[in-house]
Amino acid sequence: MTLPNFSTKDRILQAAETLFARQGFAATSLRQVTSLADVNIAAVNYHFGGKDNLINEVFRRRMDVMSAERLAALRQAVETAPGQLEPILAAFIEPALAMAQDRHGGGAFIRVIARTYAENNEKLRKFLSDQYGHVLREFAHALADCLPGLSKETLYWRLDFLSGALTYAMADFGLIKRPLNVPEATHRRHAAHMLIRFAAAGFRAEEA
Template sequence: MAQSDTVVRILDTAEALFAEKGFAETSLRTITGKAKVNLAAVNYHFGSKKALIQAVFARYLDPFCEQFNRELDRLEKQPGLTLEELLTVLATTTVSVPASKGSLSVFMRLLGLAYTQAQGHMRRYLQEHYGKTFFRFTNLLKQCTSELPDAERFWRIHFMLGAVVFTMSSLDALRDIAASDYDEKTRIRDLVARLLPVVTAAMNAPVPEQPPRLSEQVA
């Protein structure tokens, strides 16, 4: 087997196992056994389990950021950019980038795990390698939601991401439910069309009245 094929086999296997079992629960030995390669091959091509996890993410995020940055170049020059237009570009870019051998739902599951499991190195890696793209996006988002306080915008961005990650990572199950209960066949483009107005409305919702701080309650 050629070297490139070995790398692809390791990445495909690691991606599937990480999504199924989690990062901490998946050992290199499990990956090598499933991929039918020896441990030396993983160490040679990646050096460590942390580097392998990062490489799994890079397969999707590198082409995504390349394409999304081109879109951001255009949007930053567009006068009167609306929130709906910005989120539409984000959604269409997300679903248009091939997710390697796995599906977009598998990658979204991995993205959720990177933030919910104790993977500090992964959050640092995402910030170091893709933080500039995220900053460009959030800067445009801030322009489109200028009435929101910064802290409120922070929470809403993560509420929005949580909704997207959950929905996309549960895509197969949601499709099955829609087909069984509503006799509906759901394509990704249909899902995006339904999800966009929901997250747009959530970002545009009135700011709720803030409860008094604990120190004020005690006083």
Template sequence: MANSETVDKILHAATVLFAERGFAETSLRTITCMADVNLAAVNYHFGSKKALIQAVFTRFLDPFCKALENNLDKLDRESPSVRDVLLAAGGAFVATQREVNERPERFARLMTLAYTQSQEHLRQHCSERFGGTLARLTKLLQVAAPNTDYMQFYWRMNFMLGASLFTLSSFESIVAMLGKNPEDIPIDEMLKYLVPAMTGMLQSDQIVDAAAPVAEIQNP
């Protein structure tokens, strides 16, 4: 079996199992069984479980960041709106999903796990390798939403990210509740609905005083 084929089989199995079970709950032996390779192959190509986890994310984030950089280069010549920037990110996600050929909900679940499970090595790896691109995306969003102060922007970004990851990771279930087949609604069709919602969440002109009573926030 060619080395590239072996690596692809290991990465696919790791992607599926990590997304379904989590990092700590998935053993290398389980991955090798699904990939139909021996443990020596994993050790040879990746060296450790931590390195394999990092490689799974690199498999998605490397093409995503390249596509995103290309899309952002085009926006830098203009004065992009929040919607423009989010569409650039959404377009990069769709292109990456097609290139990697994994279901989009798997990557969304992996991103959620990166936030919720203790994987400091993974956060450091992603920051060192992809932090520049993600910082550029964040900066463009800040410029496009000038009426939002730092704390509002910080929390809205997290709310927006959480809503996006939930929608993507639950994509098949959400579509099924519509009584439709997920294959009838491609991911880029769903983004037509998601991007406007994310845009409104981030660029609302209403600034809420964090020290205000809850009743005042609810009834400004």
């Protein structure tokens, strides 16, 4: 199997994402990536400088876009609906579900995300924290303005739980599958609606 005739860099990223999703980071060799991408090892070194940076770039090419969409939606939510919780949650949830439904590898990337939980890759976790931690902080700040009685610790616990539930929903592991006669976009909107309502109730719950 070979990948479509994209640029060399894109073929490497696509091959890496496919193999990381299927085998994990540790079990995937650069030789396997180059074989699937139909390039030589020098091309990987030229574009990425090594396996660690290749892993980072697999995340960057999707998460940069998703993070920008989240922050833009967050700014709009705060400006147009100040003090309202649901629009902030929608800004966090909807771009992620849309990315998961992307036909050009969105499903594979969700499995790559799952690998970060399953494998103890401290370099990757540090990269993700350094690159995207500010996104969670922006949302935490906006949520705190809506929930002034909630302690910072509880707020972050609940945001962490939301992130876990969202990852589960993105992977479509749940009991409720998309009916055959329902378009993906409709199913995604319904999933987002249900998760927003669920999360809003959780965030508004009294502290124990």
